[in-house]
Amino acid sequence: xxxxxxxxxxxxxxxxxxxxxxxxxxxxxxxxxxxxxxxxxxxxxxxxxxxxxxxxxxxxxxxxxxxxxxxxxxxxxxxxxxxxxxxxxxxxxxxxxxxxxxxxxxxxxxxxxxxxxxxxxxxxxxxxxxxxxxxxxxxxxxxxxxxxxxxxxxxxxxxxxxxxxxxxxxxxxxxxxxxxxxxxxxxxxxxxxxxxxxxxxxxxxxxxxxxxxxxxxxxxxxxxxxxxxxxxxxxxxxxxxxxxxxxxxxxxxxxxxxxxxxxxxxxxxxxxxxxxxxxxxxxxxxxxxxxxxxxxxxxxxxxxxxxxxxxxxxxxxxxxxxxxxxxxxxxxxxxxxxxxxxxxxxxxxxxxxxxxxxxxxxxxxxxxxxxxxxxxxxxxxxxxxxxxxxxxxxxxxxxxxxxxxxxxxxxxxxxxxxxxxxxxxxxxxxxxxxxxxxxxxxxxxxxxxxxxxxxxxxxxxxxxxxxxxxxxxxxx
Numbered sequence: 328x329x330x331x332x333x334x335x336x337x338x339x340x341x342x343x344x345x346x347x348x349x350x351x352x353x354x355x356x357x358x359x360x361x362x363x364x365x366x367x368x369x370x371x372x373x374x375x376x377x378x379x380x381x382x383x384x385x386x387x388x389x390x391x392x393x394x395x396x397x398x399x400x401x402x403x404x405x406x407x408x409x410x411x412x413x414x415x416x417x418x419x420x421x422x423x424x425x426x427x428x429x430x431x432x433x434x435x436x437x438x439x440x441x442x443x444x445x446x447x448x449x450x451x452x453x454x455x456x457x458x459x460x461x462x463x464x465x466x467x468x469x470x471x472x473x474x475x476x477x478x479x480x481x482x483x484x485x486x487x488x489x490x491x492x493x494x495x496x497x498x499x500x501x502x503x504x505x506x507x508x509x510x511x512x513x514x515x516x517x518x519x520x521x522x523x524x525x526x527x528x529x530x531x532x533x534x535x536x537x538x539x540x541x542x543x544x545x546x547x548x549x550x551x552x553x554x555x556x557x558x559x560x561x562x563x564x565x566x567x568x569x570x571x572x573x574x575x576x577x578x579x580x581x582x583x584x585x586x587x588x589x590x591x592x593x594x595x596x597x598x599x600x601x602x603x604x605x606x607x608x609x610x611x612x613x614x615x616x617x618x619x620x621x622x623x624x625x626x627x628x629x630x631x632x633x634x635x636x637x638x639x640x641x642x643x644x645x646x647x648x649x650x651x652x653x654x655x656x657x658x659x660x661x662x663x664x665x666x667x668x669x670x671x672x673x674x675x676x677x678x679x680x681x682x683x684x685x686x687x688x689x690x691x692x693x694x695x696x697x698x699x700x701x702x703x704x705x706x707x708x709x710x711x712x713x714x715x716x717x718x719x720x721x722x723x724x725x726x727x728x729x730x731x732x733x734x735x736x737x738x739x740x741x742x743x744x745x746x747x748x749x750x751x752x753x754x755x756x757x758x759x760x761x762x763x764x765x766x767x768x769x770x771x772x773x774x775x776x777x778x779x780x781x782x783x784x785x786x787x788x789x790x791x792x793x794x795x796x797x798x799x800x801x802x803x
Contacts, residue, residue, distance in 0.1 A: 345380060348373040367396050371411065374418075381574040381610070383421045390415040409438050413456065421574070423616035423652075425463045432457040448491070451480045455495060458502075463616075465658040465694075467505050474499040490533065493522050497537055500544070507700040509547045516541040532575075535564050539582060546582075547700075549741040549778075551589050558583040574617070577606050581624060589742070591784035593631050600625040616659075619648050623666060635673045642667040661690045662701070669708055677715050684709040703732050707750065714750075719758050726751040740778045745771045745785055749792060761796055768793045 352369040359366055374389035394415055397408040416431035436457055439450040458473035478499055481492040500515035520541050523534040542557035562583055565576040584599035604625050607618040626641035646667050649660040668683035688709055691702040710725035730751050733744040748771035755764035772789035779785055 345373070345376045348376050362396060362400065364400075367393055367400075371414065374414065378418060378421065381421075381569075381572070383418050383574075386418045387415070387422065390418055404438060404442060406442075409435055409442075413453065416456065416460075420460055420463065423611075423614075425460055428460045429457070429464065432460055446480060446484065448484060451477055451484070452491070455498060459498060462502055462505060465653075467502055470502045471499070471506065474502055488522060488526060490527070493519055493526075493537075494533065497540055501540055504540075504544055504547065507695070507698075509544055512544045513541070513548065516544055530564060530568065532568070535561055535568075536575075539579060542586075543582060546586055546589060549737065549743065551586055551742075554586045555583070555590065558586055572606060572610060574610070577603055577610075578617075581621065584628075585624065588628055588631060593628055597625070597628045597632070600628055614648060614652065616652070619645055619652075623663065626666065626670075630670060630673065635670055639667070639670045639674065642670055656690060656694065658694060658701070661687055661694070665705060665708060668712075672708070672712055672715060675715075677712050680712045681709070681716070684712055698732060698736065700736070703729055707747065710754075711750065714754055714757065719754055722754045723751070723758070726754055739770075740774045742775075742779060742785060745775050745778070745789070749785075749789055752792065756792075756796065765793065765796045768796065 348369065352366070352373050355363070355366045355369045370389045371393045374386040374393065377383070377386035377389070390411065394408070394411040397405065397411045401408050412431050413435045416428045416435065419425070419428035419431070432453065436450070436453040439447065439453045443450050454473050455477045458470045458477065461467075461470035461473065474495065478492070478495040481489065481495045485492050496515050497519045500512045500519065503509070503512040503515070516537065520534070520537040523531065523537045527534050538557045539561045542554045542561065545551075545554040545557070558579065562576070562579040565573065565579045569576050580599050581603045584596045584603065587593075587596035587599065600621065604618070604621040607615065607621045611618050622641045623645045626638040626645065629635070629638035629641070642663065646660070646663040649657065649663045653660050664683050665687045668680045668687065671677070671680035671683070684705065688702070688705040691699065691705045695702050706725050706729050710722045710729065713719075713722040713725065726747065730744070730747045733741065733747045737744050748767050752764040752767040752771070755761070755767065768789060772786065772793055775783065775786040775789050
């Protein structure tokens with residue numbers, strides 16, 4: 328029975344495997360007792376299957392018990408005990424308990440180095456796991472340093488086509504994405520997807536994950552059509568292989584919803600985001616990081632639909648949860664502050680918006696640097712508030728800098744660059760510099776039609792703005 332369950336697990340038949348492993352654990356526990364090594368092994372195997380199915384709370388219960396038993400029977404430095412620690416840390420990460428995961432992973436890495444050496448494959452895996460937790464904690468520099476080393480070691484020991492090396496490339500690419508280095512991320516992710524497809528097949532979970540990661544990067548680069556094609560396929564594959572309630576399937580729904588939002592298809596985005604929030608609340612609880620992200624995403628769509636009151640309620644709750652769980656300086660907390668400030672701006676509460684936005688810009692500049700996309704967004708938002716407050720010179724300074732950065736980093740046809748152009752043009756209009764405003768708006772409008780199409784919301788906004796300038800006389 329144990330051998331057959333292992334075959335099912337390796338083949339990805341987790342739903343069939345879990346029933347067999349649950350039955351096996353009951354039999355072994357009844358015949359051999361809870362502390363027998365076969366019972367402990369069966370518990371660990373069942374916990375692993377629960378994790379594959381996204382049933383992380385059930386996995387945690389078993390893994391905590393396995394770790395206690397292995398520590399008591401084998402000692403803290405036994406390889407099986409170290410594996411148990413690493414498995415529990417992985418579950419803590421899936422549950423959003425990143426600080427607890429870090430404590431275990433730091434210890435596992437120390438033990439691996441001391442007992443096996445820095446070049447052992449198990450040590451490299453431990454370093455990679457710790458790097459992923461650093462990324463979740465917003466410590467992108469530390470994550471990148473570890474992941475570069477992991478990729479080098481994995482390539483040297485296992486070769487470029489080994490699944491662990493491919494996974495290491497994908498993880499480094501994801502960190503580049505968080506650092507706003509999208510071109511570097513894309514280069515790695517395209518290669519990862521090609522390798523995974525060639526070596527593992529299109530339906531393998533690693534290949535599907537590579538498609539999802541590349542789609543996210545395409546979205547950040549403004550290639551929304553390319554992102555949508557990949558994300559629709561990822562959602563279909565994960566629904567078929569994992570079921571609708573698996574965390575990876577829910578993540579695929581959320582990613583597709585985000586792309587629909589960027590394409591201006593807000594109704595379709597809202598439908599998906601509402602369902603994602605319901606699923607995550609039911610399966611993970613209201614304080615799980617993924618549930619909080621879902622709340623923020625839905626609030627963002629409410630903002631686009633002009634439902635600012637509903638958006639504010641969600642954004643206030645998200646900010647409170649972020650501060651409680653992550654602290655005020657975590658990148659996700661800073662994002663939540665910026666989102667709430669934007670809502671205050673829409674509601675005409677510009678004084679409250681400015682207070683938050685000044686702080687957000689300081690934090691992002693300190694944590695991410697002046698050229699990071701998130702810092703640029705913070706500058707844009709503060710500029711918009713200055714504009715609304717009639718402080719046009721301050722708004723112009725910030726918006727000129729933003730447009731230069733976006734043109735340099737993204738190109739003049741990227742949707743974000745087009746919006747930045749419109750924003751600066753609107754400030755020029757308010758300053759009665761109508762010829763400057765018309766020149767910018769015309770360039771952006773033509774670029775938007777070419778890139779996004781004439782019926783896209785950005786193109787329509789730009790057309791309306793150009794029309795508003797007709798008959799305006801330049802300031803003498």
